[in-house]
Amino acid sequence: MDYFAQQLINGFVLGSIYGLIAIGYTMVYGIVGMINFAHGDIFMIGGFIALISFLVLVSFGLTAVPLILLIVLLVSMAITALYGWTVERIAYRPLRHSFRLAPMLSAIGMSFVLSNYSQIAQGARVKPVPPIITGGYTLHASSGGFVVQLSNVQVVVVITTVVLLAIFTWLVARTRLGRDMRACEQDQTMAALLGVDVDRTISMTFVIGAALAAVAGMMYLLYYGLVDFFMGFVAGIKAFTAAVLGGIGSLPGAMLGGLAIGLIETLWSAYFSVEYKDVAAFSILIVVLIFLPTGLLGRPEVEKV
Amino acid sequence: MSARPTTPLLAIRSLRAAYGRIEALKGVDLTINPGEIVALIGANGAGKSTLMMTIFGRPRARAGHILFDGNDITGRPTHEIARLRIAQSPEGRRIFPRMSVAENLQMGADATDCSEAERAGGLDRVFALFPRLKERMAQRGGTLSGGEQQMLAIGRALMSRPRLLMLDEPSLGLAPLIARQIFDAIRTLNRQPDCTRGNRRRAAAASRNPRCLSRGRPAGVVFPDA
Numbered sequence A: 001m002d003y004f005a006q007q008l009i010n011g012f013v014l015g016s017i018y019g020l021i022a023i024g025y026t027m028v029y030g031i032v033g034m035i036n037f038a039h040g041d042i043f044m045i046g047g048f049i050a051l052i053s054f055l056v057l058v059s060f061g062l063t064a065v066p067l068i069l070l071i072v073l074l075v076s077m078a079i080t081a082l083y084g085w086t087v088e089r090i091a092y093r094p095l096r097h098s099f100r101l102a103p104m105l106s107a108i109g110m111s112f113v114l115s116n117y118s119q120i121a122q123g124a125r126v127k128p129v130p131p132i133i134t135g136g137y138t139l140h141a142s143s144g145g146f147v148v149q150l151s152n153v154q155v156v157v158v159i160t161t162v163v164l165l166a167i168f169t170w171l172v173a174r175t176r177l178g179r180d181m182r183a184c185e186q187d188q189t190m191a192a193l194l195g196v197d198v199d200r201t202i203s204m205t206f207v208i209g210a211a212l213a214a215v216a217g218m219m220y221l222l223y224y225g226l227v228d229f230f231m232g233f234v235a236g237i238k239a240f241t242a243a244v245l246g247g248i249g250s251l252p253g254a255m256l257g258g259l260a261i262g263l264i265e266t267l268w269s270a271y272f273s274v275e276y277k278d279v280a281a282f283s284i285l286i287v288v289l290i291f292l293p294t295g296l297l298g299r300p301e302v303e304k305v
Numbered sequence B: 001m002s003a004r005p006t007t008p009l010l011a012i013r014s015l016r017a018a019y020g021r022i023e024a025l026k027g028v029d030l031t032i033n034p035g036e037i038v039a040l041i042g043a044n045g046a047g048k049s050t051l052m053m054t055i056f057g058r059p060r061a062r063a064g065h066i067l068f069d070g071n072d073i074t075g076r077p078t079h080e081i082a083r084l085r086i087a088q089s090p091e092g093r094r095i096f097p098r099m100s101v102a103e104n105l106q107m108g109a110d111a112t113d114c115s116e117a118e119r120a121g122g123l124d125r126v127f128a129l130f131p132r133l134k135e136r137m138a139q140r141g142g143t144l145s146g147g148e149q150q151m152l153a154i155g156r157a158l159m160s161r162p163r164l165l166m167l168d169e170p171s172l173g174l175a176p177l178i179a180r181q182i183f184d185a186i187r188t189l190n191r192q193p194d195c196t197r198g199n200r201r202r203a204a205a206a207s208r209n210p211r212c213l214s215r216g217r218p219a220g221v222v223f224p225d226a
């Protein structure tokens, strides 16, 4: 039971990270109807920028951990957002009125460009960092000797995710930008007839998705203590699976799907085999596509208009 | 038409537009003066909807000019044209189905920068015309009835305090009673500078200036068969 509880905690934390990435897939799909295959690599870039800005701050002699974390968070969100904006601008926008598969092919190309660029600029080796946040709490110690632990890193990951999701939800539901984004998602022509700059709104969607992916990248760095140029690939596909599982286009679905994938992967590793944990996630993708094509919270395509 | 030397609110000159190879407008001329109500009538496929959309640049004009208030707006981006306070309740209504009625109206208000007081005034005006919308503020647009959606489409267009209001088939598919309500509302808006069209007989009756369009070309003024 304690072992199970521990796995739930771990799975929840991992799921938060997947959920943050999944939102970017689902948002972009909702507004431009394409799968942004480069999004996983944007997450990887976010991890690298977090690493670099962390090292820079430390070399300046900064020691206050909360301050470091806050600066690293803001810097990686800002710079990664710029990457997201640029990718849309150079690789997707020119193809927007091209044939349907063109942006997708361009996205796959961008994915390679970003990961190879990181490999060349940062090297192919795994980049570790010393633990930045240490310590934790023991929640329960059983007589058998197994202890259920909640580390401070896990607390930071979950709190950061919850706070950012709250801000994000407010932005989408309550602000002008959020309303414009939803309008473009539902009817771009009508949005334009009402004065919405559709291109700008789409750009902002990529910017916000990239900023959330940067948060995920930083959380990944804190949690696992390493980044590498290839990490965007597997994490990206899992987050994409999460978005499909939750119902592509649905924002709460992306978060729910992320948590589900995190939990399934963790429990699978704990009870079956670590080697096959990725297989578990991808089997789910296939099963969902077959039996539940609209996902857990997705809406059916047909809508009374 | 009066011979006053005013700048027309809208002047369309030799306008051509096409969908791919299908020519939908083959040289249309139309002048609308401030304060005028104009009914645009013509058979199905004559190009009425296309004309209204081409004013917004969708599709783009292939040739000719569109002058709003004396300024050439041909080829400007759609959203910039909307910001000049030109509003349309388009063919098919195009309500945002997953937004509440309140948010749909807010989208209209957002089309032009308006103060909070102007926004409240706009809402009052819409509710005065269509009291039904007030009861439905929290309901999702996609779940409204056809008539309610039409009211919402017109209300949304009004929220931008338009100088030029275009209504595309405001009575299409509506029960006669609802259609009458809609046309009553249009008549109530009479003192605003509007361009209206719709049900041929009623629209022509509401307008002193029906313009007829036939296969993408102006076909001269016709008299309503009302």
Ligand SMILES: Nc1ncnc2c1ncn2[C@@H]1O[C@H](COP(=O)(O)OP(=O)(O)O)[C@@H](O)[C@H]1O
Pocket (backbone or CB within 6 Å): B019, B022, B023, B024, B042, B043, B044, B045, B046, B047, B048, B049, B050, B051
């Ligand atoms: N999206 C479109 N693609 C291709 N042809 C279109 C499109 N919309 C309208 N048309 C064509 O343009 C012509 C004018 O149509 P429309 O402007 O809708 O006429 P009306 O509103 O007067 O009924 C018609 O021949 C119609 O078939």
Ligand SMILES: [Mg+2]
Pocket (backbone or CB within 6 Å): B048, B049, B050, B091, B168, B169
């Ligand atoms: Mg039409």
